Every structure is written in structure tokens, then in C-alpha cells.
Amino acid sequence: MEETNKAPFQRDINKHWKVSYNQPGYPHVQQGWVLPPERMKAFDPFILMAEDWFKRGTFSDHPHRGFQTITYVIDGRLEHVDNSGGYSILDAGDVQYMNAGRGARHAEEAFGEDLIHTLQLWLNLPKSLKNSESFYQNIYVDDASVVEVDGGSVRVYAGDVAGVQGPMESLVPVTMAEVTLKEGAAYTHILPENHNAFLYMLAGEMAFGSSQTALSKTEAATLTFNEHGDEAAESAFVMKANSRAKVLIYSGVPIREEIAARGPFVMNTMEEVRQAYADFQHGLFGPPAVKND
Template identity: 30%
Template sequence: MNLRREVINTYTPPAQPGFLGAGHIASPVIQVDFSESDPFIMLMDDRLNKQDGKPVGGPHPHAGFETVSLLLEGEMGDEAHRLKGGDLQLMTAGRGIIHSEIIDRNTSMRLLQLWLNLPKKDRWTEPRVQDLPFEKAPTHSLNGVTVRVYSGSLAGLKSPIQNYTPLIIADIQLESGATTIQHIPASYTAFLYVIDGSIQVGHKASNIQQDQVAWLNRSSDKVLSDLILTGGESGGRVILYAGEPQGDAIVSHGPFIADNQEDIRQLYQAYRQGTLKHIATVPASQRILF
């Protein structure tokens, strides 16, 4: 019998003023220790209602991990790297990169941005960017359940995104009372974030409401597990994150993730000396648009 995935921890992330100023509300979705969330370092839910044309955001560095940006609504980026609602971008910062997230117009947007730990052997890999537009993400609808897979494999669908860390990201929408059983590796760390409505999770039918996070039990066994989801009274929409733990301690400081403090010092030195390149200079072979 497959492991039954059940909810072991649930909470509502606090909404707080964001660094972009007026109209920016940020919710830190991951509220557990990294030993429990590995390979997930951080996930921010950024809501922005911008009512002027003053540019916000700007160039900043990253290294030692990947950012996985799922834009739920709105637009962001420059003309060369524009994201629209439903698009996903996975940026492998690797040995170090500078990128710009500039918003210079009136806009309403909502962005989920994940920091994903890299396997230790790949921490300093060459930077890479992958863009998966909404219309290219594999999608399946049946019996009141729609599954859109952005990373990994689920529901018989496989994303074209190339992963260093095995990762499943799926947008799952359920009509009221509609049920689905999805199969994910039992050893993967997994959590659900309800975007709209409500859902029931597992054989215990744990009720999870809009804006709530639900962490699931896991096993060290290399087998599949069953995840049961049912749409609530008015249906529900949930983002599933599931990834393979890497089991290595990390050091986090500012925009950098590393193996030790000396690595952090060298990254800051490289940034100050201007030796980190901008993402726009990444070779065409490292820029993948599906």
C-alpha cells in the first residue's frame, strides 16, 4: 500500500508591507525550519497594486540556489524577459548572477517566488534561465479537476523544465466535490498553498482554506504516495510544491546561499568587484524558452 499523504501542519502566512512600497503586500509562505522544508528555502507570495509609473525594484545578485517564479496574475519584467499571468520562470543562479525585476507602470500582479536549494554538486553551476509560458505548461482536465504541471511529472503529464533538484510544481483546480488522487514520491517534502476557495486533503479530509498552507507527512521510502484532494463548497485552487530533500546544511545570507561563511564572503566580494554578470549576458544555450 502506498503511503497516504496527510496534513501534519497548517497555518495562514502573515501578510506584511513589502519592500516595493505602497500597494505591496508580502506573505512569507514557508514558516518552518529548513530541516523540515528542505529543499525549499523560502517562498514569498507578493501582491502588488501599483498606482503610478515610478519604477520599483532593480538589479540585484543571487548565487547558490534557484529562483522559481510563478506569476499568478499581471505582468512583470523587461521586454526581453516579460512574464505574464500563468507563466513560470526558473532561474538557476548557480555560481552567481545579477537580474532585474523592474516594474515601471500601473499594474496589479501576484507572484509566487520560491528559493530552491541546489544539490551540493551543482551549487556553483553555470547560470541558466528557463521560461515556460502558461499555454505551454502541460494541462489535463477531467471530471471537474484541472491539473497544470509546471515542473516535474504529475497526473500523467511531464513538464519540459529541466531540474537539478527533482521538483514538482502543479496548479490544481477542483470544482465543488470533485476529487483527485495524485501520486508523488513518498520521500519528497510536500506542501500545498490554497490560492482560492477551499480543499479537503487526505483520507482524513483535512479542510484547508484560502491563503492557508498545509505541510504533508513524508517517508524515507523510495515508493510512491497517494495524495487525495477534494474541492470545497465553492471549489478550490491549490498550488502543490513537492521536492526531493538534499540533506545538506546551508548558509544563508542576504541574496546568497552557500556551503559556508567563506563562500558567502567571496560572493559579496565578487559582487562588489563587479565580476558577477547580468542575466542578460547568459549565452543563448543557457536561455531556454519553451
């Protein structure tokens, strides 16, 4: 007889670390690696996550190919311009999803005199999608459903989380949620058991998993997972707030393909990366991304 009441896989903290920061020099005021790029194989399908504080002039017109980005605005206003005519301003709590695919060219700048504070996650594309059409999607904070839980809330940006579907239209299976809890509140986050997942603490302190590992602001962690499990099977990740706290949790299915990442390009081979540089130099990414007045 088939077992129908199997207990969900219980996740715990795998590895955790405190983010360190450097000062690249004005206008790039401060930068830290939440997910260091040299560990991208362990983070698959994620490549890196950067936390940046910057003024205007830091991330002007530049190209991308072969991956996706998920940019979360912590504070300030982020001005987006792309060379297909797109223009938008994102505020705190807003997210922009970009599929670079075969080639994107855009600018991400602080609006006006703002000091902008962002988290940008690079999400890989499988080889079969690296030649897909580029597109952008803005997910404003009010677009993401908020699920009230005992002592807190869960804001869902992507995937099926807490009984609601996030609005992000990612080309690969991914979840993204912001969990806010009052001191003493507990919550169990449900994810597909085969998703590789990580978290980043935005505020306060929480204890996670059966180990009750305590993590606080500017700490990140990967979670245990069942890589060969079933996409339809649930896993449970328990957390309790030791103080008023907020955490971002992301998950995705590992791609397990070779990666060649250099500068703004993420491909499968270095030959493909060299081709991306050549295509950009020969104008195949289109005109510069500048705002049309």
C-alpha cells in the same frame, strides 16, 4: 517472493498555517511568507516562498548565487531582465525558473504601471551544483500540459505528474502542479514517496488527506512523506473541493546539507556567503541587469 502490489504511501497534512501579510512600503505594496525562511530545514530542499504585490522599482538589478528560483505570476505582468541580454514579459499563470548557480544578476519588475502579484519559491542546490552555470527558463501557461480529471484539471509545470512531464528543466528532482476543482470534486495527487511536499491555496476551500483537513485561500501546509522511501515508489494524496478551488502543490527530494543563507546568497558556509558578497562587490557577477533600448 517479491511483493508487487504494495499499496502506495498515503500522505496527509503534516503542519498547516495561514499566511500573514505586512506592508513594507511603496513600491513594495504587500508581502507575506508562504514558507517562512526561519523554518527552511523543515522545508528542505525548499528554502522559502514569498508572496508579493509590488509596483515598478521594488526588485531592480540584484545578484544571486547558490540556489534556484521558481516564480509564479498570479496577476499582472512581470518584466524580466538579466545581464546576459535576456528579456521577457510574463503574464498570469506563467512561471520563470532560474538557476543562479555560480552567479546570476537580474531584475524582476512590474511592467509599466501594473501592480504585479507573484509567488517566488527558493529551491536549494546541492553543494555539487552550486558552481553550475546560471540560466533562465520561461514556462508560459500554454506550455504546461493540462490533464483533465473528473470535475477539474491539473496543470503540470514540473516533474512527472498525472501521466505527463512538465517542461521545467530543474537541476534537481522537483514537481510543480496547479490543481483546479469544481465544488464536490475529488482528486488523488500522485508523488514520489520520498519527496518533501507542500501546498498553497490560491482560491476556495479543499479538504486534504485521511484527516480531511480543510484549508482555504492563503493557507499553506506541508505533507507527510517517507523520506527514506524509494524515488520510484508512488505516494497518494487525496483532496476534495468544498467549494470551487485552486491549489498549488510542490515537491522535491531533501538535500540534507548545511545551509548558510544571507540576503541574495544561499551557500553551505558563511565563509562562502562572504566570498559571494566580495565577488559581487568586485564585479565578478558582470554588469548591471538593465534593458537595452
